[in-house]
Amino acid sequence: MEINNNIPQATAKRLPLYYRFLNNLHLQGKTRVSSKELSEAVKVDSATIRRDFSYFGALGRKGYGYNVEYLLEFFRKTLNQDNESNVALIGVGNLGTAFLHYNFSKSNNTKIAKAYDANPDLIGKEVGHVMVEDVEKLDQSLSESDIDVAILTVPGHVAQSVTDVIVKAGVKGILNFTPARLTVPADVRVHHIDLTVELQSLLYFVEHYPLEKK
Incomplete structure (x- = not known):
């Protein structure tokens, strides 16, 4: 896992959880997701999710939510999922x-x-x-x-x-x-x-x- 040292360890430990859920959404054909939907699925409050994502820059847009494919690709690279x-x-x-x-x-x-x-x-x-x-x-x-x-x-x-x-x-x-x-x-x-x-x-x-x- 390639995580910036400035990212809190608690946030880093939640990233695989987000990745797994986003992958499931992608397989279901969903194109976007809100922090509320993420919160209900992974049992992490919305404010924490938004704070976690904020460490990586602008990953979503207010009123739109998050692009599933973009987030999935981002976390795939962050978690080094392209290498076995x-x-x-x-x-x-x-x-x-x-x-x-x-x-x-x-x-x-x-x-x-x-x-x-x-x-x-x-x-x-x-x-x-x-x-x-x-x-x-x-x-x-x-x-x-x-x-x-x-x-x-x-x-x-x-x-x-x-x-x-x-x-x-x-x-x-x-x-x-x-x-x-x-x-x-x-x-x-x-x-x-x-x-x-x-x-x-x-x-x-x-x-x-x-x-x-x-």
């Missing part, structure tokens, strides 16, 4: 297997190109059309690839040791699905996604902050 990005998956358990069978190339330009596991029953087999490699060869295999981002779905107790290996191999971004909080160099970015924490948070909000019926 390969990522590695470390840990082919239940969650990792689900990722491999889904694989991201079906919905955008990102796909899982390499997968690693320690289970001898999996090594050398294809899961979701990706050959599972021995995690013991992770360092050399990643070092010889052009992969900068890895998805971590290993057991929590080995997450840090695996992280140390992939960072040494040149990985600059980690999507961490383990409960471990990883220690990485300053030039490596980690996004933590703890499904248990997210579920507990959702249950708390359902219980204590019920939404009003429309």
Whole structure:
């Protein structure tokens, strides 16, 4: 993702969401969309959307809204969607297997190109059309690839040791699905996604902050 450093990180994280919705609109044949329509679809308030878009200049016109094709092309270039990005998956358990069978190339330009596991029953087999490699060869295999981002779905107790290996191999971004909080160099970015924490948070909000019926 090629984002100007002056763009707030919160805005940058919402751009793929806008891109996906705009792509759906384009496939439906829609030619323009208002910030209100965008707001209702992506569940982000209109003022935030207009502020996000304002960082990139005049993307729309008052009274007209936004040209879908123009916005789609703009965000395609901004998000570098014209180039395919390969990522590695470390840990082919239940969650990792689900990722491999889904694989991201079906919905955008990102796909899982390499997968690693320690289970001898999996090594050398294809899961979701990706050959599972021995995690013991992770360092050399990643070092010889052009992969900068890895998805971590290993057991929590080995997450840090695996992280140390992939960072040494040149990985600059980690999507961490383990409960471990990883220690990485300053030039490596980690996004933590703890499904248990997210579920507990959702249950708390359902219980204590019920939404009003429309």
